[in-house]
Amino acid sequence: MLTDRQSAILGMVVDEYVETAEPVSSRALVDRHRLEISSATIRNEMARLEREGYITHPYTSAGRIPSDLGYRFYVEALMSEAPVALDERRTVEHQLHQVAGGLDEWLSLTATILSSLVGNVAVVTRPRTSTARLRHAQLVELSRDTALLVSVMDDGRVRQRILQQRQPVTQDQLNARATRLNGLLAGADAANVRDRLVGLEDPDEVATARAVAESIEELRIAEETFLDGLNMALRQPEFSDVDRMLEAVTQLQAYRLRGLLESTVDDHMGSTRVIIGQENPDTGLQDWSVVVSRYGDTDAAGVVAVIGPTRMAYQRTIPRVRYIASLMGQILRDVGQ
Amino acid sequence: MLTDRQSAILGMVVDEYVETAEPVSSRALVDRHRLEISSATIRNEMARLEREGYITHPYTSAGRIPSDLGYRFYVEALMSEAPVALDERRTVEHQLHQVAGGLDEWLSLTATILSSLVGNVAVVTRPRTSTARLRHAQLVELSRDTALLVSVMDDGRVRQRILQQRQPVTQDQLNARATRLNGLLAGADAANVRDRLVGLEDPDEVATARAVAESIEELRIAEETFLDGLNMALRQPEFSDVDRMLEAVTQLQAYRLRGLLESTVDDHMGSTRVIIGQENPDTGLQDWSVVVSRYGDTDAAGVVAVIGPTRMAYQRTIPRVRYIASLMGQILRDVGQ
DNA sequence: TTTAGCACTCTCATGGCGAGAGTGCTAACG
DNA sequence: CGTTAGCACTCTCGCCATGAGAGTGCTAAA
Structure with a gap:
């Protein structure tokens, strides 16, 4: 258990390190915060904090940097969230509301x-x-x-597919077939769509129905993500070395939020989850932190997240992710279902 | 005009530099190619090539590197294309044919x-x-x-859009409206779609028709691109310095092939265009080369391109871009129209 | 025209060095 | 017993000098 003073010191170390990206020395803390105690006392406390695992130092005589555990404690108990200022909100909402295009443009703009x-x-x-x-x-x-098959889901997603026909067909025939299939398959989800296919005869019609089934299945799996800000993140001093930067690009390009939606499915809306460094099951992302929030409602839900080095301004990031998530939910509710 | 020997030397300089990324010295050429002439002679020729602008050297006593003009001459007159090997083809075609998803997955896979x-x-x-x-x-x-509006173009592209209705509507009413609009607008393109809107009365119907018109217009402008291989390119030694790498990421993330399709519209299919360094009108992309080829036919055409540092293996890149382009056209023809 | 020889230039890796930053420990202090 | 001043010790980092090495350009001779 940490004493009040230890907590306070840990908090200061995190704040300082997040801001400067330099290891924090005992002296620096005393100076910056005009503390009444001496740097030697700070050093003693720091040594204890290090023994408990909240901070480390990169080499013998450098300042301290927070460990994953330190960040965790900070996020859990020390941090006060930095509210999203009114003019920040106004700018964001202005930009988000005036997008003219479709859903994809909107999502992509949100990421930006x-x-x-x-x-x-x-x-x-x-x-x-x-x-x-x-x-x-x-x-x-x-x-x-x-023929082109367009399958529309009830959450508005669309999947298109080109079909070869054995028999030449006219648009009228296609319309008739579509009507039949809609009667048969409307309301079907990935679980029961196969059961409904029985009784079809015409091979082209069977093929079409199967294509619809596959479309539903593909949409169930597909987790399309919109990513932006790679260059922002790479400006952080942790990537001032080429290898680390290359590593970061490779990592983030490939990143697909695999299963993040599923893993947050129990979270209630409005809550924001923070995954710090080693806590991430994804090896290779263990120097990174992820701040993630669900948006939408039980009918249609998605995930919005920020990814950055563990040295992240959690104070600012967490409320902003939450804000964007709630804003997206709101817009979705206004416009959609 | 270059003599035969100068051409040969230029060719060797390009080959060597492309391979090693190190400035090429007169000595290295003699050694690697077991030339009958001495390095001093090479130096004389190199000095002449430099005076003509085909090569430069980064500082007084470094080897030579090709200039944009040097690459241009190489591509135009010296290079022999490296054919795409049979097993290379087989692997590619195997991968490309077995993709299960829709058009987007296919394009994205092609980029990869x-x-x-x-x-x-x-x-x-x-x-x-x-x-x-x-x-x-x-x-x-x-x-x-x-209501959800889905507009389907005759090249198979689809645009979706959510519409607010003033009056509550049923699906039947929507179907009727869609039929009316199809009668009115089918075959319309961006140029004449507005003219056809006259005579509509119901405000919701007008709004829908306008949304269709906007969808057509948006699809005319939209040039959706699929990009992959950022990490590949960044492995090149030209980005061994952090600033250059960061610059490259920013540049390429933002790159949208703006107008490249238009600029190649006069090219005949199968031709491959190479834009080297300074030749690119886009400032900020002037250290890059682009190898671009159209694919498809007059009905439906797209662009496939490779972007990399000017020190690019043109010999390999050009035939491979052309190969992929022709392969894509072929698959599109087999499957589509 | 080609080539050997050579002086000259510039880069780059290396190592030494000293300043500076910080820590941990010890001993003294209240 | 907690706090603090003092100090030795450690490690980094920037700087500079240095020398090897790579290459060129020029000159003069073949």
């Missing part, structure tokens, strides 16, 4: 805004229902023997 | 494959018709007073 808000990589996933159901399938003639 | 084939950033745009025409619009009820 969030990333510039916190100076790190931001990731946003498409909202999706826990089980997407087919709302409507449509067939469009492309040429004499090819 | 090409990038690993040439070890640089690869970019692929969606195929699009020169003037996209509306094939079909569809309206789906999302809730009592919101």
Whole structure:
């Protein structure tokens, strides 16, 4: 258990290190905060904090830097969140509301805004229902023997697919087939769509129905992410060395928020989860922290996250991720279902 | 005009520099190629090549490196293309044919494959018709007073959009409206779609028609690109310095192949265009080369490109870009229209 | 025209060095 | 017993000098 003074010192170390990216010395703390106690006392406390695992130092006589545990304690118990200022909100909301394009543009813009808000990589996933159901399938003639299948889910996602036809078909025939299939498959989700396919005869019709089924399945799995701010994150001094930067680019390019949505499924809306360094099951992301929040509602939910080095301004990042998430939910509610 | 021997030397300098990324010395050329002439002679020739602007050296006594002009001459007159080996082809075609998903997955996979084939950033745009025409619009009820508009172009591209309704509508009413609009707008392109909107009365119907028009326009402008291989390109020794790497990431992240499709519109299919360094109108991309090729046919065309430092293995890159482009065209023809 | 020889230039890796920053420990102090 | 001054010790980092090495350009001779 930490004494009040130890907590206070830990807090100061984190704040200082987050700001300067330099190991924090006992002397620096006394000077910056005009402390009544001497640097020697600070050193004693620091030694204790280090024994408990909250801080380390990179070599014998450098200042201290927080460990993952130190950050965790900071986030849990010490930090006071930095509120999102009114003019910050206004700018963001202005930008977000005036987007003219479709859902994808909107999500991509959100990632850009969030990333510039916190100076790190931001990731946003498409909202999706826990089980997407087919709302409507449509067939469009492309040429004499090819058709385009468009499957629309009830959360508004769309999947297109080109189908080869054995028999030449007209648009009228395709319409009729689409009507039949809609009667059969409307409301189907990935779990039960296969069961509904029985009784079909015409091979082209079977193939089409199967393509619809696959579309539903693919959309269930697909977790499309929008990522921005790579260059922001790379400006951090932790990447002042080429190898680390290259490593970071490779890591983040490949990053797909695998399973993050699932892992947060029990979180209630509005809560924000912080995953610090080693806590991340994904090896290779263990020097990184992730701040993640769900957005949307039970019908359609997605995830918005910020990824950055463990030395992250949690104070600013956490409330901003939460704010963006709630804003997205709100806009989605206003506009959608 | 260059003598034969000067050309030969220039060729060797380019080959050597592309391979090693080190300035090429007169001595190295003699050794590596067991030349009959002495290094002093090479030096004389090199001095002449430099005076003509084909090569430079970074400081007084370093070896030579090709200038943009040198690369240009090399690409134009000296290079022999390195054919795409049979097993290379087989691997690529195997991977490309077995993709299960939709168009987007296929394009994204193509970018990945090409990038690993040439070890640089690869970019692929969606195929699009020169003037996209509306094939079909569809309206789906999302809730009592919101509808989803799905506009399908005749090149298979799709645009979705959520519409607020003033009056509550049923799916049946939406179907009827869609039928009316299709009669009115089918075949319309961005140029003439506005003219066809006259005579509509119901404000919701007008709004929908306008949304369709905007969708067409947006698709005309949108040049969605799929990019991969950033980490490949960054492994090149030219980015061994942090600032240059950061610069490169920023540059390439923002890169959108702006207007590249337009600028190649006169190229005949199968030709491959090379833009070297300063030749690129885009400032900030002037240390880069772009190898770009159209794919598809007159109905639906896109662009596939490789971006890398001017020190690029043109010999390998150019035939591989051309190969991928022709392969894409082929697959598109087989499957599509 | 080619080439050997050589002086000259510039880079780059190396090592030594000293300043500076910080710590940990000890001993004294209240 | 907690706190603090003092101090020795450690480690980093920037700086500079230095020398080897790589290459060129020039000159003069073949």
